Amino acid sequence: MRARTLLRVALLGLLAGCGDCAACGGCGESSAERELTKPPAEAAAEQPAEAPATPPDAGTGIPGLPPDASPLETAVYRAFHYFRSHELRGDQAWAVRQASALLGEPFAEQVEGLKLHVDVVERDNAESRMAALGKRVFPPPPALPTPPPPTARQKVDPALTQAQVMRVLQIMQRSIDCAQLDERERAKLLDDLRRPATGYLLSHQLWGVVTAQHLGCLEASLAEPMRKKLAEEVFAELSADDAWNDLAAERAALLAYAGLTDWIPQSLVALAITSQRDDGSWPKAELKVAKGVKLPEGHTVALGFYALAHKLAAERSAAR
Numbered sequence: 001m002r003a004r005t006l007l008r009v010a011l012l013g014l015l016a017g018c019g020d021c022a023a024c025g026g027c028g029e030s031s032a033e034r035e036l037t038k039p040p041a042e043a044a045a046e047q048p049a050e051a052p053a054t055p056p057d058a059g060t061g062i063p064g065l066p067p068d069a070s071p072l073e074t075a076v077y078r079a080f081h082y083f084r085s086h087e088l089r090g091d092q093a094w095a096v097r098q099a100s101a102l103l104g105e106p107f108a109e110q111v112e113g114l115k116l117h118v119d120v121v122e123r124d125n126a127e128s129r130m131a132a133l134g135k136r137v138f139p140p141p142p143a144l145p146t147p148p149p150p151t152a153r154q155k156v157d158p159a160l161t162q163a164q165v166m167r168v169l170q171i172m173q174r175s176i177d178c179a180q181l182d183e184r185e186r187a188k189l190l191d192d193l194r195r196p197a198t199g200y201l202l203s204h205q206l207w208g209v210v211t212a213q214h215l216g217c218l219e220a221s222l223a224e225p226m227r228k229k230l231a232e233e234v235f236a237e238l239s240a241d242d243a244w245n246d247l248a249a250e251r252a253a254l255l256a257y258a259g260l261t262d263w264i265p266q267s268l269v270a271l272a273i274t275s276q277r278d279d280g281s282w283p284k285a286e287l288k289v290a291k292g293v294k295l296p297e298g299h300t301v302a303l304g305f306y307a308l309a310h311k312l313a314a315e316r317s318a319a320r
Contacts, residue, residue, distance in 0.1 A: 061278070064106045075273045076312050079305035080107060082280030083298070087117040090127030092302035095253065097134030099309035107309075129176055138214040140259035142224075147232050147263075153240035156199045158247045160290045167192055168204050175208035178217035186217075193226060198237065199247060200289060203254045206230040210258050231258050239265060244272040244282055246300040252307035261310040269311055272304060 063084075065077045083096060093116060100107035120131045160168065174181060174189040181189065189212070193205050209230060213223040238251040249272070252264045276282055281297050282304060289295060 064110075070315075071273045072269065072308060072312050072315065075276050076103070076305065076308050078276060078278070078280035079301050079308065080110070080280070082301045082305075083114045086298050086301075087115050088120065088131070088302075089117050089298065090120050090130035092298050093120060093131035094134035095302040095306040097131070098137065098257075099306045101137050102313050103309050126173065126176075133176065133211075136214075141210060141213070141227060143259060143262070144228055144231070146260075147235055149239045150236045153236075155240050156237050156247075158199050158289055160200060160293075162290060164197075164201050165290045165293065167197075168201055171204050171208045175211045175217075176215075178212045178215055181217070193230075198233075200250065202230065202233055202237070203247075203250050206234055206254045206258055227258055231255060231260055231263070235260075235263050238263075238268065241268060242271075244268065244275050244304070246295050246303070248272075249282075249300050249303040249307060253303040253310075256307050256310035261314050264307060264311060269308065272308060276304075 062074070062077045062081050065074060069077065080096070080100070083092070088096060093114075096114065097111055100111035116131065117127070119125065120127045171189070171192050174185060174192070178186070178189065189208070193208050193212075197205055206227070209218065209223055209226045212218040213220070213227070218226075234251050234255060238248065238255070241248040241251070248268060252268065252272075255261065255263045272282070281301050
């Protein structure tokens with residue numbers, strides 16, 4: 001019972017405060033279920049340094065935005081700028097750090113000047129481990145042919161039952177700590193990754209497979225068929241989306257994380273660009289996914305930044 005209570009508390013900290021974990025990726029405590037306060041000196045050392053000076057905003061209000069920026073580039077800069085005035089939680093730090101490293105300067109230089117939430121800085125918990133994972137850059141998985149759009153499109157209810165909330169948490173906890181799992185826990189992780197799912201639970205399964213493979217816990221012969229199957233299911237759900245919301249942003253970001261940026265429909269990218277607010281956020285971003293559990297605005301912005309950054313990087317690469 002105590003372990004279940006700790007899992008529940010950890011999930012509420014991530015979901016209610018930061019976002020759903022998935023691209024959260026690191027919900028839950030370590031195998032020892034610990035949450036230890038770091039020594040003051042260590043916590044102080046992790047406080048971000050002041051951000052380097054940015055170029056003038058050319059009257060746009062977005063520091064560093066090139067005067068000839070494309071609509072996609074402008075959307076990426078706006079989303080990044082959002083976090084100059086909003087603290088990064090663990091999953092958000094993971095997404096923003098990973099995408100900033102992909103884009104290079106000025107994002108890679110500026111990202112460490114963004115402010116982290118106190119729980120990320122002062123605690124050894126899921127949030128801090130998730131943020132730390134954001135600094136580890138892995139080569140993308142192999143590309144796969146884009147599947148045809150599904151003939152039947154059925155929207156998925158984003159709501160989660162309490163049992164599904166626990167599964168989300170366990171997938172992320174075991175994936176991020178996969179190197180420390182014994183055979184019994186590893187078997188549980190594989191079972192959770194293989195069970196049929198939709199919506200947020202499905203996207204977390206894809207995150208778990210890619211993360212476990214990155215961390216050396218799943219060999220390619222096991223991980224690659226799972227990645228392909230889960231990515232095709234995420235793509236089918238994403239193809240039915242007709243609005244840019246938190247779940248659409250998560251699906252797009254997770255396809256990019258799985259090395260499948262070209263699977264993200266251009267029509268959805270256009271929706272993301274046109275519906276973005278001037279401050280970098282998106283309307284109706286906060287979403288209730290379970291009783292007492294809401295995904296905050298910053299979760300959508302971080303995942304949107306991640307997905308759009310990968311689209312921008314792909315455009316730049318193709319133009320070279």
